[in-house]
Amino acid sequence: MKAPNRLNFSGGPGALPESVLLQAREAMIEVPEIGLSVLGISHRSDWFAAVVAELEANIRGLLELPPDYHVLLLQGGATQQFSMLPMSLLRGKAHPADYVHSGYWSGKAIPEARREGPVRVLWSGESDGFRRLPGDDELHCSAQAPYLHYVSNETVEGVQFHRVLGRDDVPRVCDMSSDFLSGPCAAERLSFIYAHAQKNIGPAGVTVVLMRDELLKAAPNDLPAFLDYRRHAEAHSNYNTPPVFAIYVVLLVTRWLSGEIGGLARMGEINRTKADRLYRLLDSSDGFYRGRAETGNRSLMNVVFNLPTAELEREFLAAASAAGFSGLAGHRAIGGVRASIYNALSLSAVDELAGFMDDFQRRRAAGRSVP
Amino acid sequence: MKAPNRLNFSGGPGALPESVLLQAREAMIEVPEIGLSVLGISHRSDWFAAVVAELEANIRGLLELPPDYHVLLLQGGATQQFSMLPMSLLRGKAHPADYVHSGYWSGKAIPEARREGPVRVLWSGESDGFRRLPGDDELHCSAQAPYLHYVSNETVEGVQFHRVLGRDDVPRVCDMSSDFLSGPCAAERLSFIYAHAQKNIGPAGVTVVLMRDELLKAAPNDLPAFLDYRRHAEAHSNYNTPPVFAIYVVLLVTRWLSGEIGGLARMGEINRTKADRLYRLLDSSDGFYRGRAETGNRSLMNVVFNLPTAELEREFLAAASAAGFSGLAGHRAIGGVRASIYNALSLSAVDELAGFMDDFQRRRAAGRSVP
Numbered sequence: 001m002k003a004p005n006r007l008n009f010s011g012g013p014g015a016l017p018e019s020v021l022l023q024a025r026e027a028m029i030e031v032p033e034i035g036l037s038v039l040g041i042s043h044r045s046d047w048f049a050a051v052v053a054e055l056e057a058n059i060r061g062l063l064e065l066p067p068d069y070h071v072l073l074l075q076g077g078a079t080q081q082f083s084m085l086p087m088s089l090l091r092g093k094a095h096p097a098d099y100v101h102s103g104y105w106s107g108k109a110i111p112e113a114r115r116e117g118p119v120r121v122l123w124s125g126e127s128d129g130f131r132r133l134p135g136d137d138e139l140h141c142s143a144q145a146p147y148l149h150y151v152s153n154e155t156v157e158g159v160q161f162h163r164v165l166g167r168d169d170v171p172r173v174c175d176m177s178s179d180f181l182s183g184p185c186a187a188e189r190l191s192f193i194y195a196h197a198q199k200n201i202g203p204a205g206v207t208v209v210l211m212r213d214e215l216l217k218a219a220p221n222d223l224p225a226f227l228d229y230r231r232h233a234e235a236h237s238n239y240n241t242p243p244v245f246a247i248y249v250v251l252l253v254t255r256w257l258s259g260e261i262g263g264l265a266r267m268g269e270i271n272r273t274k275a276d277r278l279y280r281l282l283d284s285s286d287g288f289y290r291g292r293a294e295t296g297n298r299s300l301m302n303v304v305f306n307l308p309t310a311e312l313e314r315e316f317l318a319a320a321s322a323a324g325f326s327g328l329a330g331h332r333a334i335g336g337v338r339a340s341i342y343n344a345l346s347l348s349a350v351d352e353l354a355g356f357m358d359d360f361q362r363r364r365a366a367g368r369s370v371p
Numbered sequence: 372m373k374a375p376n377r378l379n380f381s382g383g384p385g386a387l388p389e390s391v392l393l394q395a396r397e398a399m400i401e402v403p404e405i406g407l408s409v410l411g412i413s414h415r416s417d418w419f420a421a422v423v424a425e426l427e428a429n430i431r432g433l434l435e436l437p438p439d440y441h442v443l444l445l446q447g448g449a450t451q452q453f454s455m456l457p458m459s460l461l462r463g464k465a466h467p468a469d470y471v472h473s474g475y476w477s478g479k480a481i482p483e484a485r486r487e488g489p490v491r492v493l494w495s496g497e498s499d500g501f502r503r504l505p506g507d508d509e510l511h512c513s514a515q516a517p518y519l520h521y522v523s524n525e526t527v528e529g530v531q532f533h534r535v536l537g538r539d540d541v542p543r544v545c546d547m548s549s550d551f552l553s554g555p556c557a558a559e560r561l562s563f564i565y566a567h568a569q570k571n572i573g574p575a576g577v578t579v580v581l582m583r584d585e586l587l588k589a590a591p592n593d594l595p596a597f598l599d600y601r602r603h604a605e606a607h608s609n610y611n612t613p614p615v616f617a618i619y620v621v622l623l624v625t626r627w628l629s630g631e632i633g634g635l636a637r638m639g640e641i642n643r644t645k646a647d648r649l650y651r652l653l654d655s656s657d658g659f660y661r662g663r664a665e666t667g668n669r670s671l672m673n674v675v676f677n678l679p680t681a682e683l684e685r686e687f688l689a690a691a692s693a694a695g696f697s698g699l700a701g702h703r704a705i706g707g708v709r710a711s712i713y714n715a716l717s718l719s720a721v722d723e724l725a726g727f728m729d730d731f732q733r734r735r736a737a738g739r740s741v742p
Contacts, residue, residue: 040384204613226450
């Protein structure tokens with residue numbers, strides 16, 4: 001049986017809303033208002049300028065962003081931001097930036113930042129296998145740091161900060177690649193947010209950067225043009241040819257968020273309901289399904305768990321795949337099982353997965369093989 | 372009247388083959404062999420590894436590339452390569468790299484290279500308005516240069532080198548963004564080729580880099596990971612999440628080139644026939660249509676011309692648009708008219724444009740207004 005899009009629990013690139021996929025399909029041949037394939041429309045056209053303007057306005061509206069933020073659409077993923085950010089904000093600084101090492105992705109950001117300037121690892125969950133996140137009493141943020149960097153949601157380990165970290169007098173930089181626009185996030189307390197699109201808001205190939213104007217002004221003047229946020233801001237994300245199609249799809253997703261869903265507060269409620277459904281199942285499974293993260297640090301986006309043995313995990317994944325669920329294998333770095341339940345993954349799809357998991361456990365308990 | 376895709380003469384992102392657009396449309400909902408939307412398939416899936424492997428093999432096959440070339444699929448466009456290349460091959464060098472300044476795009480590459488190391492401008496066509504290209508007797512290439520850089524086709528001015536430049540003992544680096552895979556190109560004589568996709572081979576958002584292994588080895592060790600060609604080569608273009616959809620479309624275009632078209636020699640013939648059709652029309656128009664480039668340096672990709680007055684140009688562009696042709700306005704840097712006739716633009720579409728141009732001229736000559 002083929003796995004339909006609606007049961008795509010992939011860690012990313014992930015599921016997108018059905019209505020967005022249908023519009024993207026139409027746009028392959030003809031964008032309604034233009035009569036051309038979206039793949040062949042000039043990035044210098046009035047149409048594309050309007051796409052960028054509307055997307056920027058939608059993001060501002062959804063997040064209630066104060067006017068002094070720039071909204072940039074870049075290439076290169078979060079990985080490019082791991083370097084591009086410290087090139088602008090850390091080069092030549094005497095005081096180190098504070099970095100929180102909460103999992104696989106924050107761990108990727110740190111060595112790239114070190115190439116550009118001084119870094120202090122404020123806290124690391126490595127010795128605990130990144131199963132828990134620090135409390136505020138464990139984070140001694142420096143008042144001299146050029147910025148504090150953290151990853152709001154770690155997709156690999158399935159841990160998520162449910163609060164804003166740091167001090168009000170030091171710019172907060174947050175990699176929100178895997179929970180951007182998944183709910184309200186108090187964006188106005190963060191000076192810099194970056195997020196690649198391929199979890200909650202679009203296809204791989206475009207990255208959203210939100211930054212306060214004061215950070216933009218602080219950047220050095222000798223950067224390569226394509227790594228200089230100012231060039232992108234001045235050119236309204238059209239400094240060089242942007243990924244037109246990926247940006248168009250992100251626009252469609254923001255329209256879906258505002259329209260069909262009804263805004264970020266509602267999206268956040270739906271996402272919490274989905275996650276609660278699965279975590280309740282783990283907690284009531286008598287240790288058959290073993291949640292990886294500490295209860296208070298559980299991710300609403302990536303429900304990561306193990307089964308009693310590696311063999312049972314393989315059996316579970318094979319049976320899930322045969323039943324039409326896709327993308328459930330854990331990240332290659334740690335294995336196990338991961339159900340990624342980004343914005344577009346519906347509550348009914350989560351219910352189906354929960355039903356399958358219940359059934360799988362009951363059949364195992366009864367000593368019967370899983371069909 | 373709406374302009375259909377087949378009459379899309381845009382300078383880029385440009386037209387793509389109808390059969391490719393139809394497959395891309397299908398893939399929005401379901402890639403046949405996977406049953407998922409192409410936008411939601413993991414970049415770590417076997418399917419995507421096979422896409423990258425087949426695309427790499429297709430490019431090698433089409434260009435008859437020797438085995439010591441790496442084929443990389445990157446983000447950031449040619450603009451990123453303007454910096455990334457000299458970061459790897461020019462930093463810390465005593466002798467300058469030779470750069471040919473043949474038009475708008477080679478002019479963009481030079482200041483970015485200068486940030487990274489010494490650059491000598493070997494020749495510049497600026498004083499001639501970039502209407503002509505240098506002969507070999509004008510190019511005194513240094514034997515000490517780390518490399519020679521040139522742009523094979525200048526899209527803005529419509530000039531194209533129809534030969535390989537430089538010396539065999541100095542690596543040749545060629546920006547082929549606007550004529551890559553438009554015909555045979557003696558790739559084995561070039562040590563480094565880069566080309567963004569959005570002219571002849573795909574949508575905006577992915578850039579092909581071909582480089583000899585000896586250049587890869589020569590790069591410094593302290594580059595940010597995402598700017599280090601070695602990381603991308605080791606990871607088979609999957610170091611960080613690549614633009615899956617854009618890469619998939621480039622694969623479809625290479626299949627079309629090998630299959631429907633029948634290879635690069637045939638593609639080159641078709642492209643020459645298309646360009647000849649338009650240039651013959653310019654030459655026989657008694658000065659009504661005035662080709663911008665010198666005859667021997669004319670581009671097969673971008674036919675750039677003027678009309679006797681700016682008012683006539685505006686009238687021409689409005690009439691062409693009303694007749695269903697799109698993308699004919701010249702680049703914002705120089706104005707005028709530009710017919711971009713990349714791979715996917717058919718001979719019959721060129722014939723239609725030629726017919727329209729003939730008609731426009733006759734009506735003007737007869738003193739009648741153009742309908």
